[in-house]
Each structure stands twice: as structure tokens, then as C-alpha cells.
Amino acid sequence: MSELIASNPAESTATDGSTGITGASILLDHVTKRFPGQARPAVDGLTMEIPAGKIVMFVGPSGCGKTTTLKMINRLIEPTEGRIVVDGEDVTEMNGDALRRGIGYVIQAGGLFPHMTVATNIGIVPKMLGWDKARIAARVDELLELVSLDPALYRDRYPKELSGGQQQRVGVARALAADPPILLMDEPFGAVDPITRLRLQDELINIQEELQKTIVCVTHDFDEAVKLGDWIAIFNEGAQLEQYDTPERILGDPANEFVENFIGSGAGLKQLTLTRVADVALSDAITGRPGERAADVLARIVEAGHGHAVIVDERHRPIQWLSRRKLGRLEVVSQVPDPKLPVVGIRSTLNDALDTMLVSSAGAALVTGRRDMFKGVIDVKTVMDAITRSQSAAVLESDQAPVGLNTGLFQAQAAAAEAAPGESAPGEAAPGESASSTADARAAQ
Amino acid sequence: MWDFLGDQYEQILFSSWQHFSLVVQCLILATVIAVVLAALVYRNSAFTGIANSVSAIGLTIPSFAFIGLLIAPLGFGVVPAVIVVAFFATLPILRNAVVGLSGIAPSIVESARGIGMSRFRTLLQVELPMAWPIILTGIRVSAQMVMGIAAVAAYSLGPGLGGFIFSGLSRLGGANSLESVLTGVIGVVVLALILDLLLVGLGRLTTPRGIRV
Numbered sequence: 085m086s087e088l089i090a091s092n093p094a095e096s097t098a099t100d101g102s103t104g105i106t107g108a109s110i111l112l113d114h115v116t117k118r119f120p121g122q123a124r125p126a127v128d129g130l131t132m133e134i135p136a137g138k139i140v141m142f143v144g145p146s147g148c149g150k151t152t153t154l155k156m157i158n159r160l161i162e163p164t165e166g167r168i169v170v171d172g173e174d175v176t177e178m179n180g181d182a183l184r185r186g187i188g189y190v191i192q193a194g195g196l197f198p199h200m201t202v203a204t205n206i207g208i209v210p211k212m213l214g215w216d217k218a219r220i221a222a223r224v225d226e227l228l229e230l231v232s233l234d235p236a237l238y239r240d241r242y243p244k245e246l247s248g249g250q251q252q253r254v255g256v257a258r259a260l261a262a263d264p265p266i267l268l269m270d271e272p273f274g275a276v277d278p279i280t281r282l283r284l285q286d287e288l289i290n291i292q293e294e295l296q297k298t299i300v301c302v303t304h305d306f307d308e309a310v311k312l313g314d315w316i317a318i319f320n321e322g323a324q325l326e327q328y329d330t331p332e333r334i335l336g337d338p339a340n341e342f343v344e345n346f347i348g349s350g351a352g353l354k355q356l357t358l359t360r361v362a363d364v365a366l367s368d369a370i371t372g373r374p375g376e377r378a379a380d381v382l383a384r385i386v387e388a389g390h391g392h393a394v395i396v397d398e399r400h401r402p403i404q405w406l407s408r409r410k411l412g413r414l415e416v417v418s419q420v421p422d423p424k425l426p427v428v429g430i431r432s433t434l435n436d437a438l439d440t441m442l443v444s445s446a447g448a449a450l451v452t453g454r455r456d457m458f459k460g461v462i463d464v465k466t467v468m469d470a471i472t473r474s475q476s477a478a479v480l481e482s483d484q485a486p487v488g489l490n491t492g493l494f495q496a497q498a499a500a501a502e503a504a505p506g507e508s509a510p511g512e513a514a515p516g517e518s519a520s521s522t523a524d525a526r527a528a529q
Numbered sequence: 530m531w532d533f534l535g536d537q538y539e540q541i542l543f544s545s546w547q548h549f550s551l552v553v554q555c556l557i558l559a560t561v562i563a564v565v566l567a568a569l570v571y572r573n574s575a576f577t578g579i580a581n582s583v584s585a586i587g588l589t590i591p592s593f594a595f596i597g598l599l600i601a602p603l604g605f606g607v608v609p610a611v612i613v614v615a616f617f618a619t620l621p622i623l624r625n626a627v628v629g630l631s632g633i634a635p636s637i638v639e640s641a642r643g644i645g646m647s648r649f650r651t652l653l654q655v656e657l658p659m660a661w662p663i664i665l666t667g668i669r670v671s672a673q674m675v676m677g678i679a680a681v682a683a684y685s686l687g688p689g690l691g692g693f694i695f696s697g698l699s700r701l702g703g704a705n706s707l708e709s710v711l712t713g714v715i716g717v718v719v720l721a722l723i724l725d726l727l728l729v730g731l732g733r734l735t736t737p738r739g740i741r742v
Contacts, residue, residue, distance in 0.1 A: 160643055185645030195640025199658045199737045209644050242739030258644065268643075 105137030107298030108171035108265035115166030127323035133486035141313035149323030188267040194255025196243040227257040249280035269301040328488035356434040366460030374419030533708035548689030559618035567626030584620040610682035625667025629660030676721040
């Protein structure tokens with residue numbers, strides 16, 4: 085996770101070929117949206133930087149203005165004040181339809197057109213952009229492959245002939261059709277069942293690893309934000325940014341009570357989904373083989389000071405996990421696999437690993453790598469250490485956070501500070517000036 | 530009866546064709562007018578209300594009175610007949626077009642706009658095709674209704690089978706008067722059935738599988 089943060093300062097551009105980023109940076113500059121007939125603005129003086137090639141998650145209670153903010157990026161909702169800058173270019177005044185053709189847009193359930201086939205749906209933006217038929221057809225097949233749908237099977241289907249998850253995949257494919265640098269997603273996985281949602285999230289992560297778009301995604305599900313986001317923006321009413329930071333830092337060092345409440349209980353547990361078993365140090369184990377004399381194995385673990393021995397088969401797959409007591413009672417180690425063996429894959433999250441440990445009641449789990457080969461043992465202590473480490477690391481990583489603040493709120497605070505003599509008034513950081521001003525902004529808050 | 534049909538064979542066919550042609554042309558005209566009106570009003574609830582009231586109240590106007598009123602300024606002939614038939618044909622189509630267009634899920638329109646379709650393109654490529662089955666139902670209702678109204682419109686000496694009905698009624702009791710009326714009435718019913726079948730076929734051909742019920 086740390087290299088994700090280190091790799092890309094907020095100001096970097098989309099054309100940075102060396103990192104393979106195809107996304108564009110976005111800057112919301114003092115953006116305000118007032119809807120007619122409403123006393124308070126829906127979005128109030130928001131300044132926010134969205135770094136190129138990253139996934140930024142907008143979370144917050146309903147009605148907080150996160151969706152409004154998202155829709156102002158492609159100007160589906162026109163900002164009342166302020167500028168939208170994409171990749172250094174002010175797009176506030178350009179033709180809205182042309183702007184939107186260059187930005188992918190995914191909504192809940194995909195928003196597919198029911199009277200068009202999957203292929204027509206996906207090809208609609210390229211068609212508007214004037215691509216020829218052969219190129220569109222090739223692109224449609226390529227995208228269906230990308231979202232794990234067999235083109236031959238699904239190309240000519242209509243949306244109602246697809247499951248919810250498949251519709252959502254086609255929705256993503258349609259948004260990616262003209263290879264836009266930016267993808268906006270409005271609660272994209274809200275309408276599918278939890279299992280499908282997890283799979284779609286994993287797929288989005290894979291697609292993003294390949295494409296490195298700039299993705300802005302609105303969700304009300306904080307766990308989804310933690311799982312998908314490189315950066316998470318937590319909004320309060322009027323699109324007040326409460327905290328805009330990495331998932332690690334938001335979990336480890338919430339900015340205020342609102343953020344704490346929003347995270348809910350179990351921040352430590354949520355952190356576990358950020359780390360994979362492969363990222364932590366595993367303990368060694370003494371291994372034995374079926375057919376060995378139990379006493380020999382016991383002697384080995386006593387010598388090593390271990391409590392258990394792992395019995396592996398000829399392909400080094402764990403089949404039993406024997407305690408000293410069990411070994412003491414046995415004559416010869418059998419080759420019957422234990423069906424209740426607590427095993428986790430090396431790509432699982434620590435969360436899954438902890439689950440397995442708790443179910444097995446052993447306080448530890450066996451880790452297997454490729455082809456189920458035994459890799460080592462992970463125990464509760466390793467997991468606890470990982471939590472502590474990521475919490476302390478989170479406090480340190482603060483430099484390269486993109487700028488995000490509300491000028492309305494900020495000016496009010498500055499004014500309040502000036503009004504109170506004796507207190508040092510915080511210098512008003514010019515928004516969007518540079519990434520380093522964030523530290524000042526945060527200190528001022 | 531058969532003698533009458535035999536004698537008037539050519540006249541009946543010609544009038545039937547005229548009648549059919551009048552109705553179909555008026556339906557096309559009415560569809561265009563109704564869809565344009567619906568497209569203008571469906572996004573505004575006040576205008577939508579007005580459109581619905583107009584189409585409801587309009588249908589209560591007796592067609593015979595309406596054509597009588599039109600004869601005074603426009604004289605006899607085809608013009609008042611076309612106006613009356615097109616007017617009544619427009620009403621059910623307008624109502625259905627408004628219902629169809631405003632029944633489209635906002636999320637669909639939003640996603641169309643979100644991927645960069647202009648307002649007009651969204652209407653043309655997304656909203657109208659999706660509302661089409663409902664609009665077509667309106668056209669079928671209109672077709673049935675104005676078949677009869679077109680017969681009444683013959684009072685203004687317009688074309689069609691209405692001529693048989695009026696000439697028969699005017700000399701009721703005389704030779705072949707009943708046959709004449711029956712020919713007109715049955716002819717209208719047959720034409721209505723034929724047109725309805727054609728419209729069902731059109732619906733089959735023009736409704737994509739994705740939105741077929």
C-alpha cells in the first residue's frame with residue numbers, strides 16, 4: 085500500500101508514460117452549487133484535487149452533496165461558482181456533451197438502454213465519436229473480454245437478458261468504450277447482491293491495475309471505500325470535507341468525531357482488509373511426513389520449542405496439524421487429511437485469515453501458496469502486530485495527500501481565529517497551490 | 530344486397546381505398562403532431578397536465594358538430610375532413626406519448642446524458658424508441674376511433690365510405706338505401722380490422738426484443 089502513496093504526487097500529469105497511468109488529474113477549484121429554492125448550498129466552496137491514475141472514493145451520509153460533487157465533474161450538474169480543471173485544462177466553459185463523451189460514467193445497475201443490445205450499448209460513445217463499424221465491433225469484443233463476459237455469448241443480448249452483475253459489468257464496459265482518462269461511478273455496486281458485489285469490486289481493482297484510470301466513485305458503504313480507494317474523501321452536509329486521506333490514515337487517525345462515527349466500530353478490523361497475508365511475516369513450522377514415527381517428529385518440535393508440527397504430503401500440501409499431546413499418543417503419523425484444517429491462501433486478506441483462526445480455535449492458521457503448497461503459519465499475534473504497525477505508519481504518511489478543503493469553512497475559521505486576539509491566526513493556505521499546503525490546512529483545522 | 534355490391538363494386542373499392550388512405554395519412558400527420566407536442570411538454574408537469582386535459586376534453590367534442598362548425602369557414606371538401614380526422618387522431622396518441630415519455634426511468638436519461646448524448650439525441654435515440662410501444666398503442670386506439678370519425682367526416686363531402694352511409698340514410702326506405710348504409714358500415718369495420726392488423730405487424734417489426742413485453 086505504501087508504494088501506492090509514494091508513487092504519484094498530486095500534481096503529476098496523465099501523460100506520465102513511465103508509470104503507465106492513463107488517467108487525468110482533476111481539480112475542483114472553489115466549487116459551489118446552489119439549487120434554486122434551497123437556503124444552504126449543496127456544495128459549499130469545495131476545493132479538491134483528484135490525482136491522476138488513482139481511485140478516489142466519496143463517502144458520506146445521504147444528502148451530503150457527494151453525488152452532486154461527482155456530477156459537477158462531468159457537468160451533469162453545472163456548478164454555480166468555481167472552476168473544474170481536468171488535466172490542467174479548464175473545462176467549466178466547454179461544451180458539456182463533448183466533455184461528457186470524454187469521461188466514463190457508470191451509475192447503479194449500469195443504466196443500460198433496454199432497447200439496445202449489449203454491443204450497441206457499449207458502442208454508443210465510439211459511434212458518437214465517429215469511429216467506423218469495424219473498429220467499434222473490435223472494441224466491443226475487447227471490452228467484453230475485459231469485464232469477463234464472453235463476447236460471442238453476450239454481444240447480441242439485451243440488458244433484460246442479463247443478471248444484475250452482468251448488467252453492471254456491461255455498464256463499466258460502456259463507460260470505458262472510448263478509453264476515457266476519467267471514470268465517474270455513482271454507487272456502481274449498490275444494486276447487486278453482496279457476493280456479486282465483492283466479485284465486481286475485485287474485478288474493478290484488477291481492471292484498474294491494468295488501465296490506471298482516474299476513478300471517482302461515490303458510495304455509502306465505508307467498507308467498499310476502504311477496499312477500493314487509494315484516497316477516501318469523507319463528506320459532511322454541504323459537501324464539507326471532513327477528511328481526505330488514505331484508507332490507512334482515516335482508519336488509524338480519524339480527523340474528528342464525525343469521521344470516527346462514520347467509520348463505526350471496528351476500525352482495527354477494517355484495517356485488516358487493507359493487508360494481505362503475503363505482506364506480513366509468517367512463522368516457520370516443523371514439518372513431518374506421513375509414515376514417520378511420531379516420536380521423531382515430537383523430538384524435533386521439542387527441540388525447536390514449537391507446540392505443533394505440520395504434516396505435509398508428497399506435494400508439500402498440509403494435511404494435518406498435530407500438537408505435542410497428539411504426537412505423544414501416536415505411534416506412526418497417518419496420511420489421512422484433516423478436513424477441519426485451518427488453511428488460508430497467501431493472497432487472502434488478514435481479515436479472512438483472522439476469521440479462519442477464530443473458527444479453528446487454534447489461534448493460528450496454515451498459509452498455503454501456489455498449488456496449495458505449505459508456506460508457513462500465521463497467528464493472532466502477527467495480525468495484531470500488523471494492525472499496530474499500519475496504525476503507526478498511518479500517522480507518519482501525511483506529506484503527499486492531495487489538497488482538499490472547503491474555503492467557506494476555512495475562511496470562517498480564519499475569521500474566528502482573527503477575532504480572538506492572542507491566538508495565532510492560521511495563515512490562509514491558497515487552495516490548489518501545492519500538495520504541501522495540505523499539512524498547513526490540516527493543522528489549521 | 531349482392532346486386533348492390535355487384536353494381537357498385539368499383540365505387541365501393543375506390544371509396545374504401547379513399548377512406549383507408551384518408552385515415553392512414555391523417556394518422557401519420559397526427560402521430561407527428563402528437564409526438565412533437567409530447568416532446569415539448571413531457572418534462573414540465575404543468576404542461577403535461579394541460580396536454581392530458583386537452584386530450585381528455587377534446588375527445589368529448591361530438592365529431593359531427595365539429596365538422597359542421599368547420600364547414601362554415603372552410604367550405605365543403607377534403608380540408609375539413611382531414612382537419613377533423615387528424616384532430617381526433619392526435620388526442621389518444623398525444624396522451625400515450627406523454628405517458629410513454631414521462632414513464633422512462635430518470636436513471637436511463639441520466640446515463641444517456643452522462644455519456645455525452647445531447648438533449649435532442651437522447652430524445653431521438655433513447656426516449657422515443659423506449660416510448661414507442663406505448664405510442665404505437667395510442668396509434669392503434671386512434672386508428673379504430675378515426676375510422677368511424679372519417680365516415681362522419683364524409684358529411685362535408687370528403688372522401689370515403691361515409692358517402693354510402695349518408696346517401697343511404699338520406700333516402701331511407703328507398704331502393705338500395707339499407708344496402709348502401711350497410712355497405713358503408715361494414716366496410717368501415719373491415720378497414721378498421723385490416724389497419725389494426727397492419728399496425729400490430731408494424732409494432733412487431735419496430736419494437737426491439739429488449740423492450741417487448
